[in-house]
Amino acid sequence: MKERKYEILLKSLTLHIVSFIMILPFVWLVSTALKSPEEVFTQHLTLLPKKFMWSNFPAIMKAAPFDIYLLNTVIVCAGILAIQLILVIPAAYAFARLNFPGKGFTFILFVIQIMLPLEAIIIPNYLIAKALGLLNTRIGLILPFVASGFGTFQLRQTFKQIPASLEDAARIDGAGHFRFIWYVLIPLSKPTIITFSLISIATHWNDYFWPLIITEVDRVRTLTIGLGMFLQQESGSDWTLLMAATLYVCLPIIVLFLILQRTFIKSFLTSGIKG
Amino acid sequence: MKLFKITLILVALIFVLTPIAHAKKVTLKFYYPVGVSGPLVKVINGMVAKFEKQNPDIDIEPIYAGNYNQTMQKVQTAVMGGNPPDVAVVEISELYSLLAMDAIIPLDKYINKEGGKEFLNNFFKAFLGNAYGTDGKIYGFPFQRSTPVFYWNKDMFKRAADKLKAKGLDPNRAPITWDELVEYSKALTIRKGDKVKQYGLIIPGGWNDWIFEAFARQNGSQLMLADGKTVTFDTPENLEALKLWVDLMRKYKTCPVLRPWNITPDDFIGEVTAMMYYSTGGMAKIRKTAKFNFGVAFMPKKKQFGTPVGGGDFHIFKKIPKSHQDAAWKFIKFMTNPEMAGYWSRESGYIAVNKKSYQQPEMIAFLKKYPQMTVARDQLKYAYPKMMAVNYQKIRNAMTTNLDAALEGTKTPEQALKDAQREMEEALKQ
Numbered sequence: 026m027k028e029r030k031y032e033i034l035l036k037s038l039t040l041h042i043v044s045f046i047m048i049l050p051f052v053w054l055v056s057t058a059l060k061s062p063e064e065v066f067t068q069h070l071t072l073l074p075k076k077f078m079w080s081n082f083p084a085i086m087k088a089a090p091f092d093i094y095l096l097n098t099v100i101v102c103a104g105i106l107a108i109q110l111i112l113v114i115p116a117a118y119a120f121a122r123l124n125f126p127g128k129g130f131t132f133i134l135f136v137i138q139i140m141l142p143l144e145a146i147i148i149p150n151y152l153i154a155k156a157l158g159l160l161n162t163r164i165g166l167i168l169p170f171v172a173s174g175f176g177t178f179q180l181r182q183t184f185k186q187i188p189a190s191l192e193d194a195a196r197i198d199g200a201g202h203f204r205f206i207w208y209v210l211i212p213l214s215k216p217t218i219i220t221f222s223l224i225s226i227a228t229h230w231n232d233y234f235w236p237l238i239i240t241e242v243d244r245v246r247t248l249t250i251g252l253g254m255f256l257q258q259e260s261g262s263d264w265t266l267l268m269a270a271t272l273y274v275c276l277p278i279i280v281l282f283l284i285l286q287r288t289f290i291k292s293f294l295t296s297g298i299k300g
Numbered sequence: 301m302k303l304f305k306i307t308l309i310l311v312a313l314i315f316v317l318t319p320i321a322h323a324k325k326v327t328l329k330f331y332y333p334v335g336v337s338g339p340l341v342k343v344i345n346g347m348v349a350k351f352e353k354q355n356p357d358i359d360i361e362p363i364y365a366g367n368y369n370q371t372m373q374k375v376q377t378a379v380m381g382g383n384p385p386d387v388a389v390v391e392i393s394e395l396y397s398l399l400a401m402d403a404i405i406p407l408d409k410y411i412n413k414e415g416g417k418e419f420l421n422n423f424f425k426a427f428l429g430n431a432y433g434t435d436g437k438i439y440g441f442p443f444q445r446s447t448p449v450f451y452w453n454k455d456m457f458k459r460a461a462d463k464l465k466a467k468g469l470d471p472n473r474a475p476i477t478w479d480e481l482v483e484y485s486k487a488l489t490i491r492k493g494d495k496v497k498q499y500g501l502i503i504p505g506g507w508n509d510w511i512f513e514a515f516a517r518q519n520g521s522q523l524m525l526a527d528g529k530t531v532t533f534d535t536p537e538n539l540e541a542l543k544l545w546v547d548l549m550r551k552y553k554t555c556p557v558l559r560p561w562n563i564t565p566d567d568f569i570g571e572v573t574a575m576m577y578y579s580t581g582g583m584a585k586i587r588k589t590a591k592f593n594f595g596v597a598f599m600p601k602k603k604q605f606g607t608p609v610g611g612g613d614f615h616i617f618k619k620i621p622k623s624h625q626d627a628a629w630k631f632i633k634f635m636t637n638p639e640m641a642g643y644w645s646r647e648s649g650y651i652a653v654n655k656k657s658y659q660q661p662e663m664i665a666f667l668k669k670y671p672q673m674t675v676a677r678d679q680l681k682y683a684y685p686k687m688m689a690v691n692y693q694k695i696r697n698a699m700t701t702n703l704d705a706a707l708e709g710t711k712t713p714e715q716a717l718k719d720a721q722r723e724m725e726e727a728l729k730q
Contacts, residue, residue, distance in 0.1 A: 062589045066563070066570035088339050151381045160383070237370055238377050241329065241363045253366050259446060259581030259610075260336035260649060261565035 058268040065264045081269040088266070089251040090243050091273060098247045099277070101166045101236075102229045106222055108171040113221075117180030118206050122192065132181075138174030143235060154239055165239050166247070170229060176221050183217040184210055219289055223282070230278055248274045326627045327359040331378075331388035333371035333612060334364060335444060336581040336648050343647045351634045358627045368612065369693060372397070379403045384617040387628040389443055392430040392613050396528050396690045399433050404615040406437035410629040423636070424677075426609055427653050429685030434527065440613030441632050442653040444644070446580040447607045447683055448514050449676050450474055450600065454593040456488060456498075456574040463487045474575070474597035478518070478544060481600045485554035488574040499573040500554040503545060505707070506561030509699040510610060510686070511577050514599055515541035517606030517684050523699070524687040529728060533699070534721035540602075542706055542713040549707055557707050568594075579610060580676040584649035587670055596672035598679050605682035611650060651676050691727050698723035 052072070057065060058081060060074040085091060119125070120132055150169050159165030187210060195205045211218065233249040240246045252274050255267040330348070334340050341364055348360045365371040368391040378384050379401055390398065398404050411419055420428065427442035452474045457464065461471040464487050475481040485500030503511060513523050521537035524530065532538075548555040559567065565582045567573050569590050577599065586594060598605050614635070616628045634640060642657035644650060646666050651673075657663050658677065667674050689695050698720050706716035 063569065063591065066566040066572065084339075088341060148377060148380055151377050155381050155383055234370075234373075237366050238374055241361065250364070250366075253370075254334055254341055254364060255337075256367065257335060257337045257562075257581075259579045260338075260585050261562050261582055263337045263585075264566065 054268050054272060057264055058272045060265050062263065062265055078265065081265050082273070085251075085255075085266055085270045085273065089254055091248070091251050091270070093243055094246055094248045094251045095273075095277070097163060097166075097245055098230060098249075100163055101247060102226050104163065104167040105170050105229050106225050108167065109173050109176055109225060110218070110222070112171060113173055113176040113180055114206060114211065114218075115203075116177045117184055118202070118210065120177065120181045121184035135174040135177050138172075139178060143169075147235070147238060150235075151238060160239050161241055161245055163245055166236055166245070169235065173225070176225070179221055180214060180217060183214045187213055216289075219285070223285070223289075226281070227278060325357055325359055326623050327361060328386040328624060328627055328631065330360050330362050330631070331365040331371055331375060331385045332362060333366060333368050333389060333391070335368060335612065336650070337585050338648065340648060343644070347635060347640060347644070350640075351631060354634070355627075355630060358630065360631060372693070375403070376401065379617070382619070384619055386620050386624045387614060387616055387631060389612040389614055390440075392440065392609070392611060392686055393688050393692045393696075395430060395433065395440055395613070396688050397692055398615060399439065400690045403617055404439050405618055405625060406433070406439055407441060407616065407629070408437050411438060414633070422638075422655055423653050424651075424655060424680050426680040426683035426685075427651075429683075430609065430688060431613060440615055441636065443612060443614050443632075443635060444648065444650045445609060445611035445613075445653050446650050447609050447676060447679060448511050448577055448599060449580050449607075449679060450575065450597045451568060451578055451582075451586070452575045452595045452597060453568070453571065453573075454595050456571065456592070460488050460574075474595060475600045476598075477600050478602045482544075482548065482552065482554075485548060485575065486552055489552075489554040496553065496556075498571070499556055499567075500575060501548065502559050502564050502567055502573045502576040503548065503555055504561045504564040504576070504578065505558035505704065506700075507579075508558075508703050508707075509696055510608060512538075512541065512545075512699070512703060513608040513687060514577075514606060515544070515602075517608065517682075518599065518604060519602040520604065522684070522687070524689060524724070526685065526688075528687075528689045531721055531724045531728070533724060534717040539713055539717055542703070542717060545703075546706060546709075546713055550709060558704060580651055580673075581611075581649050583670075583672060583676070584647070587649075587672070594672070596675040598675065598682070605679070607679055607683050608686040609680075609683050610686055645673075649673075651680070689728060691730060694727040694730075695724050698727060 056072050056074065059077050059079070061076060061078050064071065064074055116135075120128065120135075154160055154165045154168070157165075159168065191209055191213075192205065195209050200208065231249060232247075233253065236247045237250055237253070240250070252267075252270050255270050256262055332344060341362075344362050348362050352358065352360060363385070365374045365388075371388070372390055372394050375385065375388055375390060375398075384403065423442060427445045428438070431438050431440040431442065433439050457471045464471045464484070467483055467487055469475075469480065469483060469487065475484045481501070488498070488500035489496060490498040509523075516522050516535075516538050519537040519541050521532065521535045521541075523533050523538070525532060545555075549557045564573075564576055564578060565586055568576050568578070569586060571592065583596070599607055614632045616625050616632070635644070636654055638654045638656035638660055641652040641654040642660050642663045645652035645657065646663070652658065652663070658667070702711065702716040702720035702723070705711040705719075706713045711719065
């Protein structure tokens with residue numbers, strides 16, 4: 026019994042230290058966001074600002090229409106994720122469970138897509154978007170990312186691990202492809218799907234280059250472009266405003282993670298039992 | 301009855317307004333980078349609104365395009381995609397890349413109409429040096445222009461007066477020569493044991509290729525000839541300059557190694573350093589936040605004073621209707637007129653490109669309050685064009701990585717210059 030107490034203590038101590046280290050940059054971010062410019066770089070480290078500069082937040086709203094940017098970012102990220110899931114799940118199913126001619130070759134193409142950096146295909150993407158009249162539209166921001174090689178690969182691996190006996194049972198009960206996907210594969214692959222969704226949202230939430238290239242009006246621009254306005258090359262940055270803007274940009278994502286945290290962990294735990 | 305009347309008025313209004321709305325309006329896409337802090341997007345939008353008010357037949361769509369590199373990438377993508385902007389501000393060293401892409405038009409025709417040489421005489425000659433292509437035609441027009449200058453903390457100099465006087469140095473002025481620079485930086489560095497509590501000097505990293513170009517000029521050398529093809533990075537004069545840097549950072553340790561560009565003004569404001577090399581672009585921010593008296597001086601000389609210029613120029617693009625190009629010139633002329641150039645300078649910290657700006661009452665009053673701003677203008681006498689080349693971003697990369705390596709001590713200064721020279725020549729061949 027004694028040993029166990031000691032173990033628990035050690036464990037929680039380690040966890041506390043690790044989480045403290047993890048949260049420190051974020052605390053620093055919040056602290057800088059509330060400081061006045063003179064207080065950012067001082068000889069002595071101070072965590073609490075002497076005077077709370079709440080005015081930093083109205084100041085960033087004045088610099089750019091961040092409310093519109095936020096709305097656009099939400100629409101774009103949700104749009105990308107929704108279409109990604111619709112495309113990726115059947116594709117992963119096909120690669121994991123079906124046999125068709127050219128399967129190996131097409132799969133290699135999908136894997137190659139993971140390795141292509143966005144910058145390498147930016148000109149062809151731009152030309153296609155222009156030909157389709159999608160410059161300066163949210164659809165133009167969504168479309169290049171909807172076919173995710175990474176998601177297909179990730180889900181294929183998960184689908185492959187699901188025992189064939191489950192598929193046989195579903196078949197005997199008369200389930201077709203989509204019924205099997207919906208009632209068997211998706212519930213069993215929830216952790217992977219959620220993980221992929223979070224990665225997708227975080228990636229596209231932070232995407233800067235593509236939105237910068239194809240959008241030119243505030244109506245369709247996204248948060249990261251607003252954030253870029255505070256990063257200056259010639260004069261040094263406005264750190265306080267930059268941090269206030271960063272806080273505004275990452276807060277929704279953090280809240281989303283906090284809300285999903287429980288489901289996230291739960292789905293990991295239960296999936297083992299069900300499988 | 302009342303409703304009828306209102307309807308009638310509305311219908312009449314529509315008839316009156318329709319022709320106005322249908323009058324041919326030119327809409328220009330204007331890409332611009334933001335290089336200095338402050339709500340400059342707002343300032344640009346305000347200037348654009350003023351222009352539109354004076355020119356009701358022209359609409360300008362100001363489009364923020366990121367920093368200098370990103371703006372160039374956006375311009376390149378748009379030009380290659382057959383969808384060029386009408387007018388854009390691009391970093392001055394990119395001119396040859398724009399010309400290689402056949403993206404922009406010469407402005408000689410417009411300038412001749414304004415009076416040719418006489419019109420150009422209104423602008424600082426130093427800023428026009430980067431506007432010419434190798435064919436002698438003028439392709440760019442100066443707008444947000446800066447030079448590096450030398451900042452010094454007057455209060456810190458006073459506090460160190462005894463130490464400075466003991467060395468025979470005047471605490472009431474900035475160093476004038478490289479040798480003085482070393483002595484001042486030694487006297488102004490404060491150590492507690494092995495730890496530096498206050499640096500004498502910061503030569504920032506990040507854009508150190510630009511500052512290095514200033515040192516090269518001060519020693520009578522340069523980094524690349526004006527043809528944009530002959531690299532002169534590896535010269536004895538440049539080696540002397542780099543050795544001075546390495547000594548300051550590694551031998552005397554009076555200057556931190558590769559302090560990030562972004563943080564350096566904050567170090568100056570936070571009194572972490574007594575002196576720094578920095579762009580005039582930082583002046584507005586320092587003026588607003590520094591709690592001490594600061595001075596701005598010419599960068600110390602070796603053989604001579606010398607500085608490259610920096611910043612961004614306007615360009616008008618090809619493959620757009622002529623009416624757009626004409627309107628774009630009107631816009632450029634407006635943005636660089638004495639009043640606007642002065643306003644832009646006061647808001648941003650850039651040097652006003654129009655000489656007449658300095659005769660405007662607002663500007664005279666402003667300079668009386670902030671005499672530091674005049675030093676940058678006066679230093680223009682010793683200004684040279686910044687180096688330009690095709691493939692500039694690659695070349696810049698070769699310069700910064702090798703300078704960094706020498707300052708970090710992973711390469712000898714000799715090796716770093718040799719490697720930079722070779723890599724730059726390779727990038728030019730591509």
